[in-house]
Amino acid sequence: MIAYAIRRILLIIPTLFAIMVVNFVIVQAAPGGPVELMISRLKGNNVSATERVSGGPGEFKSQTGPGETKYRGARGLDPALIKELEKQYGFDKPPLERFLLMMRNYLTFNFGNSFFRDRRVVDLIREKLPVSISIGLWTTLITYLVSIPLGIRKAVRDGSRFDVWTSAVIIIGYAVPSFLFAVLLVVLFAGGSYFSIFPLRGLVSDNWGALSWPLRIIDYFWHITLPITALVISGFATLTMLTKNCFLEEINKQYVLTARAKGLNERRVLYGHVFRNAMLLVVAGFPAALIGILFTGSLLIEVIFSLDGLGLLGFEAAINRDYPIMFATVYVYTLIGLLLKLISDLTYMLIDPRIDFAARRV
Numbered sequence: 041m042i043a044y045a046i047r048r049i050l051l052i053i054p055t056l057f058a059i060m061v062v063n064f065v066i067v068q069a070a071p072g073g074p075v076e077l078m079i080s081r082l083k084g085n086n087v088s089a090t091e092r093v094s095g096g097p098g099e100f101k102s103q104t105g106p107g108e109t110k111y112r113g114a115r116g117l118d119p120a121l122i123k124e125l126e127k128q129y130g131f132d133k134p135p136l137e138r139f140l141l142m143m144r145n146y147l148t149f150n151f152g153n154s155f156f157r158d159r160r161v162v163d164l165i166r167e168k169l170p171v172s173i174s175i176g177l178w179t180t181l182i183t184y185l186v187s188i189p190l191g192i193r194k195a196v197r198d199g200s201r202f203d204v205w206t207s208a209v210i211i212i213g214y215a216v217p218s219f220l221f222a223v224l225l226v227v228l229f230a231g232g233s234y235f236s237i238f239p240l241r242g243l244v245s246d247n248w249g250a251l252s253w254p255l256r257i258i259d260y261f262w263h264i265t266l267p268i269t270a271l272v273i274s275g276f277a278t279l280t281m282l283t284k285n286c287f288l289e290e291i292n293k294q295y296v297l298t299a300r301a302k303g304l305n306e307r308r309v310l311y312g313h314v315f316r317n318a319m320l321l322v323v324a325g326f327p328a329a330l331i332g333i334l335f336t337g338s339l340l341i342e343v344i345f346s347l348d349g350l351g352l353l354g355f356e357a358a359i360n361r362d363y364p365i366m367f368a369t370v371y372v373y374t375l376i377g378l379l380l381k382l383i384s385d386l387t388y389m390l391i392d393p394r395i396d397f398a399a400r401r402v
Contacts, residue, residue, distance in 0.1 A: 045386060052378045057143065059374050060367070064139050067363065142367065151368035156360050161368045164353060169372070171243055171349035175338050178264065179271040180330045187276045188322060191283025196310070198288060206280075214277035219340040222270035226344065230266060238266050241346040267345045271338070279322065279329065286318040323387070330380060 133141070145152065151161035194203050227233050230240040239245070245259050290296065291314060299309045339351035346352070350369055357365035 044389075045382065048382045048385070052375070052382075055378060056371070056374055060143060060146075060371060061139070063367065063370050064135075064142075067366070068135055146368075146371055151371075152364045154357075154365055155362045157362070157365075161364045164365065165350065165368060165372055168348060168350045168353045171347055172338050172342070172351055174243070175264065175267060175271070175341070175347065175349065176330050178268050179275060180326065182268065182272050183275045183279055183329070184322075184326070186272065187279035188283050188319075190276075191280045191322075192287055192310070194280070194284040195287035195291065198284075210277040210280055213273050216274060218270050218274035219344060221273050222267065222341055222344045225266045225270055239263050243347055243349075267341045267347060270341060275329075283318075283322050286321055287314060290314045290318040320388070326384070326387070 142152075149162055151165070153159065154161055154164060157164065190206065194206060197203050226240060229235050229237045239262065243260065243263050244256070245251075245263070248256055248259055251259060291310075296309060296314060299313050300306075304312070338349065339355060341347070342349045342351040343355055350372070353365060354369040356362075357369065
């Protein structure tokens with residue numbers, strides 16, 4: 041297991057590098073850029089950062105006429121100011137040099153400074169990451185606490201009315217994405233059109249620091265109720281059906297029939313023999329489930345409920361073309377995802393010693 045873990049850790053480096061290359065190339069091809077956006081702000085215009093004629097990020101085709109510039113809307117500005125902006129945002133260097141410099145700094149988690157927040161990116165990530173981790177952990181924990189008992193009950197009562205109507209609920213939860221549930225919850229319970237029971241913004245209230253510890257805990261759960269509910273409703277369907285199918289498969293095996301023939305009661309058979317084998321995929325998939333929630337669900341939920349997490353930070357960075365934050369969030373998310381995937385594989389091996397990834401070619 042140790043040799044396998046070392047190989048996987050070493051493979052993280054080229055995988056992370058390749059992902060960053062792809063994202064860097066995509067950003068280079070994207071329209072608009074920080075220089076273009078800053079020029080429009082200096083001139084008092086509300087020009088979209090996505091408007092572009094041609095060229096790289098924020099760059100437009102150079103023209104040869106006197107006094108003309110490669111940036112749209114930059115006419116009339118001092119060329120020295122344009123050069124200073126390019127130097128400030130790092131566009132005075134060719135793309136390859138910028139990428140290599142960025143990756144060299146990222147090895148030591150030096151993400152530079154935000155273009156438009158005037159703060160170190162690593163400080164911003166350190167400040168926002170706990171919010172995203174908090175949402176991800178609570179959602180994953182509650183999803184497991186709901187899905188595993190429900191999946192076991194559905195397996196035991198397979199084909200019953202309970203199984204049929206819960207399957208209908210699960211299908212609805214699987215079909216509707218979490219952000220639509222979030223919008224519905226906002227309309228119903230956050231002052232949208234009906235009730236104003238839960239807050240719409242933030243993870244805690246503005247006066248949270250002045251509250252006593254019991255009230256702080258209550259305030260925290262009051263704020264996360266709606267976003268967690270939206271993520272859990274859309275996330276429990278797959279895990280419930282996985283649990284049910286795993287238990288159904290194990291219940292029909294020969295060792296279960298043998299245990300029943302020995303006179304063991306159904307509860308002893310179910311939790312003493314079936315549970316460990318059936319829960320292999322479910323428990324070992326915990327890190328993978330957390331990855332899915334962090335990557336696919338939390339971003340839109342953070343935007344909808346104005347939760348100041350890493351997803352909202354990355355979204356605002358993309359809108360403002362704040363490249364240091366954009367690349368840093370991609371780097372952090374990718375690194376966390378690769379590490380959690382490694383933990384997931386190692387968990388399989390710990391739960392079931394028969395599984396040996398080390399014997400396979402990685």
